[in-house]
Structures are given as structure tokens and as C-alpha cells.
Amino acid sequence: MDKQELFSRAKEAIVDADESKALGLIAEAKNENFDLLELLLSGFGAGNQEIGERFDKGILSLPELIYAAEVMKSVTNRILELLKAEGENPPTKKGTILLATVAGDVHDIGKGIVASTLRTAGFDVIDLGCEVPVDVILEEAKKHNADIIGTSALLTSTMLEQKKLEKLLTETGDKDSFITMVGGAPCTPRWAKKIGAGGYSEDALEAVKVALELMEEKNKK
Incomplete structure (x- = not known):
């Protein structure tokens, strides 16, 4: 089985919310020494994106979206377990x-992949879930002494919440205490720059790259 066929089957497993098939593909990929993280992002992740698009278009119901999300979480957890078992030493924090x-946005699947990938890369991740008001985000960031606050907005209407967070950080004097990152389908590098966010990422792999770069800049200060 070649890589593209594997990715195609993985995408299909998520779209069909077929957990048994998805877990079977992971085992098959491991036996054939495929890159499991690449499988997660480019295979299962593509299915996850397809599910989100179908939900946005009204083709998929919320219960169907949640069911697919549960399969995606099982897949992610399984791959992370395998990656952890393969690593000789845990990554340096x-x-x-x-x-x-x-707030106002129920899309939680893509962010879950980003969280898992960041953990694999060695970050401590606090995932607050979906529909989180900006004041709660700031409160939790202070509580956990976060270095970076990453917010996801999958709807054009909820992007304004990311702008609202930047405004709140400025008003409370916390702007210099946290690095901010934004992501989500309607977000762009231009949007990040416009609202004053520190970084933007299009997908989970880029999120890791950008987060590492931002931390490197912070540690130089």
C-alpha cells in the first residue's frame, strides 16, 4: 500500500466515523513503518477537515459531527500512545x-489535532475546549502561567472574538505577558497582523513550527 492510498483510506475512515477501520489502518501503517504523525495530519486530518466542511454546509448534523470527533480523538490518542512508546526519552519541555x-464557535476537532501535535513536540498544552469567552481564556492563561495563548475560530463571525482577546490583553496590561497565536479556516496571516496577534498557523504542523519560533524569540529576550 502506498502513502496516498493510506491517506485516502484514513480520510474515508473519519468521514464514515468508522473507528474500527481507523484503528486497523494505524496498526497496518505501523507494521509497514509509515510515519504515524504524517498519517494523523495528512490522512485522518483530511477526513477531519472534510467533516468540518460538511457540517458548515449543513450536510452533516451536530450529532454526526460529534460522533466523528470521538473517532478522531480515539485515532489521535492511539497514534500519540504509539509515538510515545517509540520515543526513548520524553521531549524536553x-x-x-x-x-x-x-465563544460562539463549537468547532473543536481541528484544535484537538493541534493540541495533540504540540504535546508530541514537547509542549505542555491546556485545552479549554470550545465556546470559551475571552475573560475565561485570560484567567486560565494566568492560572497556568502560559507562554502562548492559541485561539481557534472556524466562523467569520467568531473571528471577532480573537480581536476582542487582543483588546482585553491591552486593556488589562497583559499584552506583554503572553504570546498569542490564531488559527481556523477564515483566519489569515493578514488577520493575525491586523489584530496584533504574535503568530498564525494554517494547520497542526505549522502550529508546532510557529510555536517553536515564538518561544525561541521569547527566550532570547
């Missing part, structure tokens, strides 16, 4: 990142 999907 890179920093603490707090993640949240903003």
Missing part, C-alpha cells in the same frame, strides 16, 4: 500553550 475555540 518547550513551553506551555493554552488553547481554546472562541
Whole structure:
């Protein structure tokens, strides 16, 4: 089985919410020495994106979305277990990142993949879930002494919550205490720059890259 076929089958397993098939593919990929993290992002992740798009278009109901999300979580947890078992030593802690999907937005799947990938890369991740108000985000960031606050917005209407967070950080004098990152389908590097966020990432792999770069800059100060 070649890589593209594996990715295609993995995507299909998530779209069909077939947990048994998905876990079977992971075992098969491991036996054939495929890169499991790449499988998670490019295979199962593609299915996750397809599910989100179908929900946005009204093709998929909320219960169906939640069911697919549970399968995705099982897949992610299984791959992370295998990656952890394969690692001889745990990665050095890179920093603490707090993640949240903003208020008014129920999309939680993509952020879950980002959280898992960041953990694999060595970050401590506090995932607040979805529909989180900005004041709660700031409160939790202080509580956990976070280095980075990452917010996800999958709807154009909820992007304004990311702007609201930047405003709150400025008003409370906490702007210099936390690095902020934004992501989500309607977000762009231009949006991040416009609202004053420290970084932007399009997907989980880029989130790790950007977070590492931002932490490197912070540690130089």
C-alpha cells in the first residue's frame, strides 16, 4: 500500500466515523513503518477537515459531527500512545500553550489535532475546549502561567472574538505577558497582523513550527 492510498483510506475512515477501520489502518501503517504523525495530519486530518466542511454546509448534523470527533480523538490518542512508546526519552519541555475555540464557535476537532501535535513536540498544552469567552481564556492563561495563548475560530463571525482577546490583553496590561497565536479556516496571516496577534498557523504542523519560533524569540529576550 502506498502513502496516498493510506491517506485516502484514513480520510474515508473519519468521514464514515468508522473507528474500527481507523484503528486497523494505524496498526497496518505501523507494521509497514509509515510515519504515524504524517498519517494523523495528512490522512485522518483530511477526513477531519472534510467533516468540518460538511457540517458548515449543513450536510452533516451536530450529532454526526460529534460522533466523528470521538473517532478522531480515539485515532489521535492511539497514534500519540504509539509515538510515545517509540520515543526513548520524553521531549524536553518547550513551553506551555493554552488553547481554546472562541465563544460562539463549537468547532473543536481541528484544535484537538493541534493540541495533540504540540504535546508530541514537547509542549505542555491546556485545552479549554470550545465556546470559551475571552475573560475565561485570560484567567486560565494566568492560572497556568502560559507562554502562548492559541485561539481557534472556524466562523467569520467568531473571528471577532480573537480581536476582542487582543483588546482585553491591552486593556488589562497583559499584552506583554503572553504570546498569542490564531488559527481556523477564515483566519489569515493578514488577520493575525491586523489584530496584533504574535503568530498564525494554517494547520497542526505549522502550529508546532510557529510555536517553536515564538518561544525561541521569547527566550532570547
